[in-house]
Amino acid sequence: MSQRIENIVKGVVVVALAFMVAQTVSDCNVCQSNQVACINSTSFYLCFGDGTPHRDQLYHCLEGFDCTNLTAICVQKSSQRPPSCGDTSQCGQxxxxxxxxxxxxxxxxxxxxxxxxxxxxxxxxxxxxxxxxxxxxxxxxxxxxxxxxxxxxxxxxxxxxTAASVTTESSSTDSTLDSSTESSTESSTSSSTESSTESTTESSTDSTVTTEQTTTVIPLTPAQMCTERNATGLFPIIPADPYCQRYISCYFQKNVLIRSAEYNCPSDSYFASQTQSCVYVNPGYCL
Known part of the structure; x- marks a missing residue:
């Protein structure tokens, strides 16, 4: 009799666990019944009842907690209950x-x-x-x-x-870019000189005329950015990308630059310079 009761209890436990799993497994970035959309196992957006994840603010569960479709949203990790949105830690790695x-x-x-x-x-x-x-x-x-x-x-x-790779270094490309940069610089200098001369002439005639100077920032090539870094690894581009999407990969051997390239992080992720990787949680300084 006791054996039969034990078997019944085990059966109830198995059914309960299966029900919990069925209730928590969902799709990533989809509004759930608790009005949140989990984008990975620990982070989520709010939905506010309109069926659309509001991406202006990303929320994170505490360490040791998973994002679920339960009322509490973040529930302590359990091997019997997977998070709503499965493991994304190895995406793009x-x-x-x-x-x-x-x-x-x-x-x-x-x-x-x-x-x-x-x-x-x-x-x-x-x-x-x-x-x-x-x-x-x-x-x-x-x-x-x-x-x-x-x-x-x-x-x-x-x-x-678009593919993840943006540009890749090659000698012909760098040569073309360098020559176009020089040409652009000469053109800019010439134009600036003419503009300054005209402005000076006008100001001598009319003291109310003001002159405005516009500084143009010329983007650096991956090779130029790596040369400034002078180290092997992954680094933010120069000038820095406020959205933390773009980064450069540099490889030096005996202080000689062997390879340089510029990449984009996958969508909904950010380049974190501290870990030299793309992460799905905003480091706090990205738009």
């Missing part, structure tokens, strides 16, 4: 794959890394019925119910209109 071969950008979208620390180039798409798996060099593996997904974000939430 080349080091998730042991050979730095590729990075998963969502459940079915990936980019190649070719041994680099950040993905670059065109986006790839897993065939129907498969998911991106950074633990396998096959990239896309058959989708199995209940499996752990490297980057648990729906494909439609990934901006694939």
């Amino acid at each position: 080349c080091n998730a794959n042991v050979n730095y071969l590729f990075a998963c950008q969502s459940r079915g979208i990936f980019q190649m890394c070719y041994g680099a620390t950040r993905p670059t180039g065109k986006f790839g798409y897993c065939p129907s019925g498969t998911v991106c798996d950074a633990s396998s060099n096959a990239i896309c593996v058959p989708e199995v119910e209940g499996q752990s997904v490297t980057c648990d974000i729906n494909d439609e939430l990934v901006d694939t209109t």
Whole structure:
């Protein structure tokens, strides 16, 4: 009799746990019944009943708590209850794959890394019925119910209109840019001199005329920015991007610049100079 009661209790517990899982699993960046949209396992936007995540303010659960669709929103982590929006900590991370071969950008979208620390180039798409798996060099593996997904974000939430790589250094490109920069500088100097002469002439005739000077900031190439940094690693661009989307990758060997390139962080993420990586939580100084 006691054995039968024990089996009934176990059955009730299993059903309860299954119900909790069913109640908490949801989609990323989608308004839930508790009027929040979890964008990863610990961060969320508010919805205010209109079915639209309001992205002007991002909220974060305390350490050790997950974002869920429960009334409390942030609930203590539990192995029996996954967060509403699955694990996104390895999204866009080349080091998730042991050979730095590729990075998963969502459940079915990936980019190649070719041994680099950040993905670059065109986006790839897993065939129907498969998911991106950074633990396998096959990239896309058959989708199995209940499996752990490297980057648990729906494909439609990934901006694939542009590749992550913005510019890559090449000697011909730098040469062209340098010559165009010199030409632009000469043209600017000549124009400035003429403008200054005209302004001086006018001011001598009419003392009420004022002269305004406009300073034009010429963007630096990745090679020039890396030369200023003079170190290997990932750094903010120069001048700094207020939205923290763009960064440069520099590689020096024996104090000689070997490779330089400029990249964009995936959408909804920010480049954090402290960790030299793209993160999904605003470091606090980005627009």
